[in-house]
Amino acid sequence: MRRENHPGRGFAAAAKAAVGRESGSAAVNRCATQNRIRLAFYFCLSVALSTLSASISAAQDLRAPSAVTAGEAVSISTTGSGKATFYLVGPGVSNKSDVALGNEISLRGQDLRDAGQYFAILCSDSCHSASFFVAPAKPASLAFLVHPSRVPVAASDAVSGVALAFDQFGNLNLDPGTINFQLTAGKTSLLSRDVAAHDGVAWFRTTSGKSAGPLQVVASIGELSARRNVQEVASEPCNLRIAGQRTKDGLVVQTEPVHDCAGNPVPDGTIVSFTATDASGKSTVDAPIKHGIARAEIAASGPVVVSVASGVAMGNELHIGGGQ
Amino acid sequence: MKTILTIIVVATVVLVAVGLLGAGQTKSGTIGFANGSALPGLTPKADTPEQAVTNLLNDVQKRRWDAAYGALSKTSGVDEETFREEWQGSNGSLRTFSNLEGSELRPVHATNDDAQIRARLRWTTPVGPIEDVRDFRLIREGGLWKVVWPKQQVANVPAQVVPVTYLRWDLVSGDGKDEWGARNIDPPHVRIVSMNAVNSAEGSAVMGEVVNEDTVPAFVNVGATLVDGGGNPIDDENSFDKIDHVLLPKQITPYRIDFPGIDLSKVKNVRMDIKASLVPASADPVIGVMNQKIDADVQGRSVLRGELLNQSGQTVNIPHVIASFYDNNGKVIWVSDGYVDRALLPETSEPFSVDIPRSLAGKVQSFHVVVNQYSLGKS
Amino acid sequence: MSTAESYSRPIPLFAIVLVALAVHGPLLFMQLPAGSFDTNFHIFFASHYASHWFDPWNVKWFAGFSQTTYPPLTHQWIALLSNVVGLKMGYMLVQLIAVMLLPVGVFRFAKIWVNERAASYAALASVFLGALAFLVYQAGQLATVTSTALYLNALPYLYEWITTASGRSFLKGVAVSWTAAAAHHVTLIFGVLFFALPVLWVAILDAREPVVEADAHDPDVRVRDEGERVPGAVRGVLLRTGAFALIVGLGIGLVLAPYWLSILRHPVRQMPIPHDSRSNFLLNSTTAINYFVIPYGALLLGIPFILVRGARARRLRPLLFGFWLAFIFGLGGTTPLPRWLLGRAFEILTFERFTFWATLLAMPLLGAVAVSLLDRFASKAAAAMALAAVATVGAALWWLNANPYRPTAIVDVNPVIAFLNRDGHDSYRYITLGLGSELAQVSTYTNATSVDGDYNSARLLPEMTNYGSAQLTNAKFYGSAGMASLRAMLEHASRYGLKFVFVHDSYYEPLLTFAGWRKIETFDNGEITAWSKDDVPPAHTISSDAMPAPWEGVLWGTLPMGVSFLAIFLELWLPERRRVVAPVGVPVHVRQPYVA
Structure with missing residues (x-):
């Protein structure tokens, strides 16, 4: 029989939501909604099966355990005598076995690995049933999704993460307790927040740090933790300034080291556009930043006005006279 | 029997003669690059300047270089190899991929012994048809007209060492288990910074500019869907080659999306769609655009002309110029593009020009040029 | 039997077929046509039939197209054979069958015009035609060759039906004509003009004057007996021709019904596509070699003799006219006649097939010329003609690698x-x-x-x-x-x-x-x-009104194949009655000087 990990579907939905750039709350809402739908389904199934079995007969007694944890073996006590057929129906199992009435029926832990509503049905002359709920075991793994993978520094509400706790059998733990989120840039702690999970999901959203580099994001619950990295990159160039000098063929202009407003060096390869205007027209060179500086040679004669821009950020203008 | 034979032979000869007379009027195309030659005596003599140029261009079209060179005047100061290279191109330039497909001739002036013919040459190239206007000077030699081919001054580039320290981004795929979550890496963040829709000569066009706001290179494609009053899509097209698809960080590119045959008055809404993905890229080569100015060409049309200067150590085989033109409000009112048919050798420059529609020429206040490029073996 | 005596007898048809097998068999089994222009196209069509016999809608090209736009017979035969020998060898086998059917057809067609001896030389010459080698090995025109071979085999039945009212000829002629149409429709349409009209013309001549006095002195022209009166005279000929045309036309309409429907739904309105066979050969030496010199080969030397031979005998003049017209058409744009007569169709058709037909129409005349030469020069003539034949087919094979149009070197795809x-x-x-x-x-x-x-x-x-x-x-x-x-x-x-x-x-x-x-x-x-390209979404089905209805698929999958089986069945069930050859009354060893 195919085993289906139903709580995993909730995880998949959450993962899909996170990857698909849904907000963290949207992901949580979707996840919770799916859990509710699943629970409602099992409730309806249990009512239907209970009604069915009660209508068949109520002559014998079957006592199901009150609280069961996924993966743990339990036993069900029966009354009466003679032989009977026992059915166990659950989210990931459907078993049939012959039992002796009056003895206890042992349920193996491997039959109870999926959390959810189970039905125990005992049939001899007539059929009796009882239901019980298998709760997820304690968290054994954390699914942790962080978005985005690359973020400009000092961007408000730009980093978000969502964590879901699963037991060793892949059951979503709907009540794992509090999950701690820690954000660290280098040795500086940017955030440490305890978030209580709702319907098994905990999430955060925060502003990115001020320095470029890897941002470590850790989610932990008890001894469990999951680590993700986000690349914090420089923001738009700020205070773009150029200097230039005339050569025999024209001009050589170069920027001062290019930084963003937080002082982070803009990555090499970023394009800086130099524009020189003289009597013969306009000349432009799109030069990449190398070692923090962009440099260009421009053919120009006479008085020249040189301007600079990178993306939508403008820099200063440079006026170079013709006689120099 | 004789009568029948006579009828058959005469009918055949007459039909072939009529076929020869009408050959110039039919537009029967040819597959492949025209080659082969007419039977001896069937090529018209160059007894007019137009016929001399026509013969020369026919030989060029069929790549009969000996015949073409033989038709030049003795006063031409060009050797056959240079002459051939001028038509065939060199260094993997666009001209080396091109074929002369047709021409229109117009006499500029003519005397008994001297004439000038202006030829509009139509080339077929991998990137589309290209037109070229060229003036031919002819003189009469021994009763026949001959083309005088002037010696071209070719830039003599001495061997030099140009440092190549280009930056390069490569894609390294992760195993999906690492902490960077490489499989879920975000696409580059690009943004349309301006958009304008106008009616054009062929229909309508949507144009503007796109910037890569990210710190990694981006492959960008811009699409647009025209929507009518009822919310129904009329047509969807994309920027195709009228955009620089690979944008380095903070680089801006113009784009233009053509909608042939669609009048903008029928359009209620334009739905823009920009797609970006992470691609490997190189910051080389750097091509400067020098001495740009709006001018008029020999035919009196407004063009933006300037020079491309290759500031890198590698040959750029096919440069592609894309220019956006702004009005006095800074709005993009047209995007034009053009291919340069000569290769850009390291540290050398080549002229370029791109057309500006006559109706918009007066409104242009400023412009922005970007250069896209194709280098052999580096796609 | 002396050498001279051996030349004086017809070559047995079986031997001619063996020669065709010997010449073309090895070339085909070496898969020489694999590099031709159209071979892969035919194999592609056949591969679709091999897996979707009753569904002619093929999604692999043009985002979906109907194979009912091309007559299916040759492709279906390849598909059938592919189950045993694979697609490529299936193609070669079908092509070989067509090549072997061709001399049979030429032999039987030639016998309408000339005596059996001349017809046998005509059939032998057809094996070595440059145009045939050109179509088979360079162009890969399987359907044209197959249909032409079938059509040549149908025409003698037509002639016999209209001149003798033979019921079995009618049945076989109709079935073979349907089969020819199922192989290639264009061949049949133009075949009427170039092949059937001369046959009708000579039948009318025969009806008017059973023994053409003017031709009586010509030993190589077929001479009808006094007893071979045409029933109903000219009127009878015309009536029977009408009946034949009607039945064949109706049959073709039915057999190729899905094709006609697809043409009606989507008439050819696309922009004309240039083809070098439409150019003026006098202005382009390469084109002239490719479409004129190579297909005709040494036959060019024989054209003056063919013209004289055709003009001299009154009974051969219809054939001469058919040859001349096909010859002029084969010149493509060298003369304006094809453009005048075909109109817009000139820009759609390619003209190398007309050259092929011209060479076939010349074969009976060439056979007569060959007989005359053999009678006069015996072994010398035989050696010269053999040399010419081998040179012709050899030149066509050499041209495969020498021509500038050749497909690029085969790459490993x-x-x-x-x-x-x-x-x-x-x-x-x-x-x-x-x-x-x-x-x-x-x-x-x-x-x-x-x-x-x-x-x-x-x-x-x-x-x-x-x-x-x-x-x-x-x-x-x-x-x-x-x-x-x-x-x-x-x-x-x-x-x-x-x-x-x-x-x-x-x-x-x-x-x-x-x-x-x-x-x-x-x-x-x-x-x-x-x-x-990164931003392209997965392909989706492109809806098309060209998709044939299921019943068209059933028709397409049964009738073309069905008529070919019918033709084979009728050929076996109703074998040809050998005509008793009338003594021609001419000495075998003619010592009179050959008059051109």
Whole structure:
């Protein structure tokens, strides 16, 4: 029989939501909604099966355990005598076995690995049933999704993460307790927040740090933790300034080291556009930043006005006279 | 029997003669690059300047270089190899991929012994048809007209060492288990910074500019869907080659999306769609655009002309110029593009020009040029 | 038997067929036509029938097209044989059968005009025709050759039916004509003009004057007996011809009904595609060699004699007229006559087939010339003619590698096929650039679909029909029109799910680069490169009103094959009655000087 990990579907939905750039709350809402739908389904199934079995007969007694944890073996006590057929129906199992009435029926832990509503049905002359709920075991793994993978520094509400706790059998733990989120840039702690999970999901959203580099994001619950990295990159160039000098063929202009407003060096390869205007027209060179500086040679004669821009950020203008 | 034979032979000869007379009027195309030659005596003599140029261009079209060179005047100061290279191109330039497909001739002036013919040459190239206007000077030699081919001054580039320290981004795929979550890496963040829709000569066009706001290179494609009053899509097209698809960080590119045959008055809404993905890229080569100015060409049309200067150590085989033109409000009112048919050798420059529609020429206040490029073996 | 005596007898037809097998069999089993222009196209069509016999809608080209746009018989036979010998060998076998049927057809057709001896030489000469080698090994025109061979076999039945009212000839003539049409419709349509009209003409001559006195002195012209009166005279001939034409026409209408329906639904309105066979050969030496010198070969030397022979005997004049007309048509744009007579169809047809027909129409006349030469020069003439025949077919084979139109060297497309068949790549469409007819080979063996295709008449996508060019894979050969068509298709790549481009010609790389494609893989030491565009969504079905109805598929899958079986059955069930050859009353050893 195919085993289906139903709580995993909730995880998949959450993962899909996170990857698909849904907000963290949207992901949580979707996840919770799916859990509710699943629970409602099992409730309806249990009512239907209970009604069915009660209508068949109520002559014998079957006592199901009150609280069961996924993966743990339990036993069900029966009354009466003679032989009977026992059915166990659950989210990931459907078993049939012959039992002796009056003895206890042992349920193996491997039959109870999926959390959810189970039905125990005992049939001899007539059929009796009882239901019980298998709760997820304690968290054994954390699914942790962080978005985005690359973020400009000092961007408000730009980093978000969502964590879901699963037991060793892949059951979503709907009540794992509090999950701690820690954000660290280098040795500086940017955030440490305890978030209580709702319907098994905990999430955060925060502003990115001020320095470029890897941002470590850790989610932990008890001894469990999951680590993700986000690349914090420089923001738009700020205070773009150029200097230039005339050569025999024209001009050589170069920027001062290019930084963003937080002082982070803009990555090499970023394009800086130099524009020189003289009597013969306009000349432009799109030069990449190398070692923090962009440099260009421009053919120009006479008085020249040189301007600079990178993306939508403008820099200063440079006026170079013709006689120099 | 004789009568029948006579009828058959005469009918055949007459039909072939009529076929020869009408050959110039039919537009029967040819597959492949025209080659082969007419039977001896069937090529018209160059007894007019137009016929001399026509013969020369026919030989060029069929790549009969000996015949073409033989038709030049003795006063031409060009050797056959240079002459051939001028038509065939060199260094993997666009001209080396091109074929002369047709021409229109117009006499500029003519005397008994001297004439000038202006030829509009139509080339077929991998990137589309290209037109070229060229003036031919002819003189009469021994009763026949001959083309005088002037010696071209070719830039003599001495061997030099140009440092190549280009930056390069490569894609390294992760195993999906690492902490960077490489499989879920975000696409580059690009943004349309301006958009304008106008009616054009062929229909309508949507144009503007796109910037890569990210710190990694981006492959960008811009699409647009025209929507009518009822919310129904009329047509969807994309920027195709009228955009620089690979944008380095903070680089801006113009784009233009053509909608042939669609009048903008029928359009209620334009739905823009920009797609970006992470691609490997190189910051080389750097091509400067020098001495740009709006001018008029020999035919009196407004063009933006300037020079491309290759500031890198590698040959750029096919440069592609894309220019956006702004009005006095800074709005993009047209995007034009053009291919340069000569290769850009390291540290050398080549002229370029791109057309500006006559109706918009007066409104242009400023412009922005970007250069896209194709280098052999580096796609 | 002396040498001279052996020349004085007809060559047995069986021996001629063996010669055809000996000459063409090894070439075909070496798969020489595999590099021809159309072979892969025919194999591609056959491969579809092999897996979808009753569904002529093929999604592999043009984002879906109907194979009812091309008569199916040869393809269905290949499909049938492919179950035993595979597709490629299936093609070779069908081609070989057609090549062996051709001398049989020429022999029987020639006997309408000349005596059996001359007819046998005509049939033998047809084995060595340059035009045949050109069509089989360079052009790969399987259907034209097959249909022509069948049609030549049908014409003697037509002649016998209209001159003798023979019921069995009528039945067999009708069945073979239907089969010829099921192999290639164009051949039959133009065959009426070039082949059937001369036959009708000579039948009328025979009806008017059973023994043409004027031809009585000509030993090689077929002479009818006094007893061979034509029933009903000229009126009878015309009535029987009408009946034959009506039945054949109705049958062809039914057998090829899905074809006619597809033509009615989508008349050919695409821009004309240039073809060198339409150019003026006098202005282009290469074209002249390819479409005139090679197909005619040494036959060119015989043309004056053929003209004289055809003009001299009154009974041969219809044939001479048919030959001359086909000859003029075969010259393409060298004369204006084809353009005047065909109108717009001139821009659609290719003209090498007319040269082929002209050579076939010349065969009976050539047979008569050969007999005269043998009678006069015996072994010397035999040696010269044998040399000429071998030189003709040899030149055509040499030209395969020497001509500038030859398909590019065969490349290994297996990596391309493997690429398309793995990792879900077949959920996108693809095109090839510079692969020529290898496109059809890729299409045959991949699950992926293409927007391109190597068959002009089935193209309905506006990106192709609006431009005067054929396959996208050969775009550059069509100049600006070809590149404009390719550009239009690449512009709409997202619309068609066109994600992959396989390039075997660096000419196309600049366009792909500027249009946003990126090189992703290299095959066969860089001979072929794979290019991809990132933002293209998976292909979806393109709806088309050209899709044939299911009943058309059933008709298409049964009738063409059915009529070919019917023809075979009738040939076996109603064997030909051997005509008693009337003594010609002419000495075998003619010592009179040959008069040209």
